[in-house]
Amino acid sequence: MKKVAINIISSAKVFAETKLENLDEKRLVPHMMTRRRLTRNSKVMLFLSDKCDFTSGKIVYGSCFSELEETAKIANAVLENEMLSPTSFQNSVYNTAPSYFSLVNKDTDEIITISSGMKTSLDTLKAAALQALVSGEKVLCICIECINIKNIEQINKCTKYLESGAAVVIEIAKDSEGAQEIQNLPIEGLMDSLQDLISVVNMNEKGIKKVLVEL
Amino acid sequence: MNVYINNYELLCNAGDTKSLMEAVYSKQSAVTINESYLPDAKAGLGIMKYDNIYNVLDDITSKILKDSNLDNFHNTLLILGSSVGGMQECEEIFYSQKSYSNIDPNRYSMNALSDHLSKKFNFYDSRAISTACTSSANAMLLAKRLIEVEAYDNVLVVGADGICSSTVLGFHSLSVLSDKRCTPFDKNRNGMNVAEAVAGILIQNVKTDNSIELKGVGASSDAYHMTNPDPSASGAKNSMRNAIKDAGIEIEDIDYVNAHGTATIANDNVESKAVEELFGNKAYVNSTKAITGHTLGAAGAVEAIVSCEVIKHSIIPPQTGLVELDNENINVPKESIKMDIKNVVSNSFAFGGNNTSLVFGVCK
Numbered sequence: 001m002k003k004v005a006i007n008i009i010s011s012a013k014v015f016a017e018t019k020l021e022n023l024d025e026k027r028l029v030p031h032m033m034t035r036r037r038l039t040r041n042s043k044v045m046l047f048l049s050d051k052c053d054f055t056s057g058k059i060v061y062g063s064c065f066s067e068l069e070e071t072a073k074i075a076n077a078v079l080e081n082e083m084l085s086p087t088s089f090q091n092s093v094y095n096t097a098p099s100y101f102s103l104v105n106k107d108t109d110e111i112i113t114i115s116s117g118m119k120t121s122l123d124t125l126k127a128a129a130l131q132a133l134v135s136g137e138k139v140l141c142i143c144i145e146c147i148n149i150k151n152i153e154q155i156n157k158c159t160k161y162l163e164s165g166a167a168v169v170i171e172i173a174k175d176s177e178g179a180q181e182i183q184n185l186p187i188e189g190l191m192d193s194l195q196d197l198i199s200v201v202n203m204n205e206k207g208i209k210k211v212l213v214e215l
Numbered sequence: 216m217n218v219y220i221n222n223y224e225l226l227c228n229a230g231d232t233k234s235l236m237e238a239v240y241s242k243q244s245a246v247t248i249n250e251s252y253l254p255d256a257k258a259g260l261g262i263m264k265y266d267n268i269y270n271v272l273d274d275i276t277s278k279i280l281k282d283s284n285l286d287n288f289h290n291t292l293l294i295l296g297s298s299v300g301g302m303q304e305c306e307e308i309f310y311s312q313k314s315y316s317n318i319d320p321n322r323y324s325m326n327a328l329s330d331h332l333s334k335k336f337n338f339y340d341s342r343a344i345s346t347a348c349t350s351s352a353n354a355m356l357l358a359k360r361l362i363e364v365e366a367y368d369n370v371l372v373v374g375a376d377g378i379c380s381s382t383v384l385g386f387h388s389l390s391v392l393s394d395k396r397c398t399p400f401d402k403n404r405n406g407m408n409v410a411e412a413v414a415g416i417l418i419q420n421v422k423t424d425n426s427i428e429l430k431g432v433g434a435s436s437d438a439y440h441m442t443n444p445d446p447s448a449s450g451a452k453n454s455m456r457n458a459i460k461d462a463g464i465e466i467e468d469i470d471y472v473n474a475h476g477t478a479t480i481a482n483d484n485v486e487s488k489a490v491e492e493l494f495g496n497k498a499y500v501n502s503t504k505a506i507t508g509h510t511l512g513a514a515g516a517v518e519a520i521v522s523c524e525v526i527k528h529s530i531i532p533p534q535t536g537l538v539e540l541d542n543e544n545i546n547v548p549k550e551s552i553k554m555d556i557k558n559v560v561s562n563s564f565a566f567g568g569n570n571t572s573l574v575f576g577v578c579k
Binding site: 001002037064065066071074075077078079081083084085086089090091092093094095096098099100102103105106107108109110111112113114115116117119120123126127130131133134151152154155215 | 254298300302306309310313314315316318320321323324325326327329330341342343344345346347353356357360361363364365366367380381384385386387388389434435436437438439440441442449450453565566567568569
């Protein structure tokens with residue numbers, strides 16, 4: 001087991017019960033054809049990364065269910081013997097959101113996507129800390145869940161906020177002096193897969209800017 | 216800190232590792248022509264013989280543990296690379312019941328497979344990576360870095376993807392599926408074969424008699440298009456350059472490139488250009504997807520095993536299915552070549568322009 005201390009450079013979070021509004025897509029993605037193809041996760045990703053003032057560099061993205069809307073469109077098309085949309089298929093992969101970020105921002109750096117169930121955001125933080133340690137660079141660590149699909153109530157029993165996300169830009173701290181363990185500062189009603197990163201965002205908002213992460 | 220690949224096993228359409236390498240060297244494609252997935256159309260698919268992917272995961276993991284220097288996996292990190300996770304089981308439920316009600320979200324998500332293994336074998340910790348067709352290559356990238364910074368001594372990487380209706384129909388919607396056995400780098404290639412596999416690789420910080428070194432890892436993003444590779448090939452070249460630099464060797468030291476080589480027009484054009492511009496015709500190149508098909512998120516791990524086997528056999532594999540080479544400036548052999556093989560690059564490229572390259576070599 002190895003722990004490293006990370007500095008939180010910037011952070012942001014958003015959540016809504018049904019749909020996040022005012023994600024500033026027109027400013028963030030001026031190219032109309034690209035904007036029209038963005039998934040919900042991609043729009044939230046572009047919004048949060050902008051809030052964190054991150055435009056280029058290594059990205060570690062996490063999502064438990066990722067592009068659920070596109071996957072549901074495909075599954076329903078198969079069920080109804082309809083033609084599949086090529087755009088839905090290409091947008092159904094788990095690295096869709098950070099890939100659109102790379103397209104929009106011409107970022108050619110590494111992208112890693114974590115999907116570890118309810119500990120997704122903790123594992124995303126771990127991978128981001130590793131990337132920061134190995135590269136010596138700032139890394140965007142971002143987790144998003146958008147599960148507002150038709151009939152979601154058939155399986156969703158406990159998540160109040162169907163669209164949510166959190167992001168931090170981190171770097172490796174020069175030392176671990178004053179660094180704190182990740183506190184338990186969740187927001188009730190968010191999916192558990194986000195709560196570890198939400199806690200780190202909340203720590204940053206409270207002024208705690210140095211955090212210990214086990215790799 | 217050097218990083219070693221000490222044990223591995225896989226199951227794919229050609230069988231286990233030994234059967235796969237026999238097929239590779241005898242140019243026997245294990246792709247079959249299937250008529251059940253597509254309405255009124257045939258598709259070449261790489262289908263493995265199995266009842267349940269969870270049982271395959273158990274068998275592969277048990278064999279690796281038995282052959283390893285470990286008594287258990289209690290101090291080992293598990294990293295899964297998969298593009299569909301538990302979707303295979305869940306889409307069957309949805310198609311039969313026309314409702315999500317009886318789908319367990321924990322059996323749908325990507326980590327369904329890693330959670331199963333983690334519980335069964337008591338791994339120290341587990342995580343799952345999903346970057347489409349680079350998933351298990353990126354799992355290996357993280358494994359190497361975690362061992363190098365001395366966070367772990369042992370990491371088991373598992374690449375696993377089962378065939379789903381949605382993936383076969385999805386690639387069909389992009390018009391990149393071949394109705395025949397795929398023929399990478401051939402002038403008349405007409406697309407890819409979707410396939411499935413489970414591949415496990417034990418990566419450690421100690422060298423054994425059987426070790427192959429994982430010398431370098433590199434990655435990049437095209438930042439060009441969601442499905443089409445950048446025609447300038449800069450993303451593919453950058454990932455290979457980064458991996459070779461990480462390995463501490465020169466481009467001239469690479470003997471063989473195990474290409475991503477899906478046999479789509481776009482991929483093979485761009486990858487050929489990247490290989491030509493980096494290596495000229497000095498390194499041999501081929502794609503073993505002509506045997507296995509494209510095993511998607513498992514491909515990085517499957518082809519890592521092939522790369523290790525090529526080094527151990529000291530035989531460059533022939534390109535199965537090749538009749539007329541499309542890009543004559545790269546060196547794609549039609550027959551096996553016996554030679555001393557010191558270093559191999561294995562490429563994995565994915566939707567979103569996600570590129571990962573791995574360098575394997577004989578131990579110093």
